[in-house]
Amino acid sequence: MILYGHWRSLAAMRVRIALALKGLAYEERSIDILGGGQFAPGFLALNPQAAVPALEAGDGPPLFQSLAILEWLEETHPAPPLLPKDARGRARVRALALISAADSHPLLVPRVRDRLARQFGAGEAAITAWSVHWMATGLRATEAHLARDAVPGPWSHGGAPTLADLFLYSLYAGYEQRGGSLDGMPNIARVVAACEADPCFTAAHPLRQPGAPRR
Amino acid sequence: MILYGHWRSLAAMRVRIALALKGLAYEERSIDILGGGQFAPGFLALNPQAAVPALEAGDGPPLFQSLAILEWLEETHPAPPLLPKDARGRARVRALALISAADSHPLLVPRVRDRLARQFGAGEAAITAWSVHWMATGLRATEAHLARDAVPGPWSHGGAPTLADLFLYSLYAGYEQRGGSLDGMPNIARVVAACEADPCFTAAHPLRQPGAPRR
CATH class of the missing domain: 3.40.30.10 (Glutaredoxin)
Incomplete structure (x- = not known):
């Protein structure tokens, strides 16, 4: 592939x-x-x-x-498997993933940053504030769902990673790179800790890819 | 339900x-x-x-x-069924749906319109221009995929509606309400015509719901 x-x-x-x-x-x-x-x-x-x-x-x-x-x-x-076996669990995992996939990440991709600069004259600081706002909004929405549902962890949907965790960790990676904090988001912090203990997640991190700036 | x-x-x-x-x-x-x-x-x-x-x-x-x-x-x-039986067809339908679900519609929901007004002082005309830009971008990307793949219609993926059509028709509904044109998008126009001939699609239209303004 x-x-x-x-x-x-x-x-x-x-x-x-x-x-x-x-x-x-x-x-x-x-x-x-x-x-x-x-x-x-x-x-x-x-x-x-x-x-x-x-x-x-x-x-x-x-x-x-x-x-x-x-x-x-x-x-x-x-x-x-990266989706649960039961239809309701699959719906929960997909919906959690879509908070990032649909309502957060598409608001900060290159084409949107370009449009903010072109249409509203947004500079780099304004674009970063915009991006952090949407990542924080998505993470807080995810936190609220995790807190309400109280599904045992350490992952978003139990004892093994699912698509929800892949999307959550990628959103967190962008958020953390821009200085965002997880204060007040204990459930997200728990999931992120699980991701960061798994080399399949950490090796995929943007800053570990060829071409990335050194931190 | x-x-x-x-x-x-x-x-x-x-x-x-x-x-x-x-x-x-x-x-x-x-x-x-x-x-x-x-x-x-x-x-x-x-x-x-x-x-x-x-x-x-x-x-x-x-x-x-x-x-x-x-x-x-x-x-x-x-x-x-609203998804094809084969895995590759399902991937195509889901990806077409996600052009709308992820990369177009989330850019024009109320929370984003509010943020544009608050952060950039965007007025109604600027917000409409922003919304039409993203709907047109999503529709043009969909048109380019439909044109390249040349899967026989009338729907996006053959002779019966799939999730791709539900997302496409909902994006089109928002686009058309704001005066957007399908010039240069013959494949989208073909799918929209199929949607508009099916009462399951037309009865779901925003302007046919209780509370909607009369056109």
Whole structure:
């Protein structure tokens, strides 16, 4: 399999974690999403949406959209499972994942940062404040669900990682890089600690990829 | 089942379409998302994320996040199917749906419009321009995928509606309400025509719900 990603992409990070958890070999190719490489004709032929990640696997055009890729990995390589067996548990895990996938992360990708600068004249500090606001909003919503449901941990949905944790950890990675704090979010802190004890999660971190700045 | 929604919510609209296609009875209760009703303690107990839709069905807290609700409906009420049988087809349909679910619609919900006004002083015209920009971007990305793949229609993925069409039609509904045009998007226009010929889709339209302004 070939993963088209970028060191900074939180969406590529989630796919990396799943590939590692399932023990699947792949090669990663970097698309320069900060320099417009996603709009090059060669990449548009792979993913006309002009976004990473995309996953080349078998025949047909590459899979795209991180959650769709993860569901496909789950269906085609079911061990270890990243979704619970019961329909209600699967709905909970998917909904928790979607707090990050839909309502948080898409608000801070390059195309949105560019638009904020172009339409509202937003500078770097304003864009960072915007990004931190949406990551904090998503994390607080997730915390509120984890606190209410009180499902035993250490992961979001019990004793093993699920898609909810992949999305949560990738959102946290962006938040932490921008100086965000988990004060008042003990359940998120518990899940993040579980992620940080698992090399499948930590090895996928943006700052550990080729091309990333050294911290 | 009880659907917590709002006439204007494009996410509630998608759930309405699926419930109709699957022939499931439900009662809809309106949460005043334009007046902050999603932050009332009574609703936060139902969905701590403070967003509609939420679907009360059987035991346990309501399901939330439209795509998670739709996957649950698909698993628990599989007829008629809204996902293809093959894993690659399912990945394609989910990815097309996520162009709307993740990268388009979350950029124009009330919490984002409020933030644009608060952080950047955006007025109504600027917010409309922002919203139309993201809906057009999502529709153009979808058009590019439909054009490249050339899967026979009339729907996005063949001769029967799938989740991709529910998301596409809800995004189009918001776009059309704000005066957006489908010029240069013949594949989207073809799918929209299929949606508009199906009463399960048209009856779910925002402007046909109780509380909506008359056009």
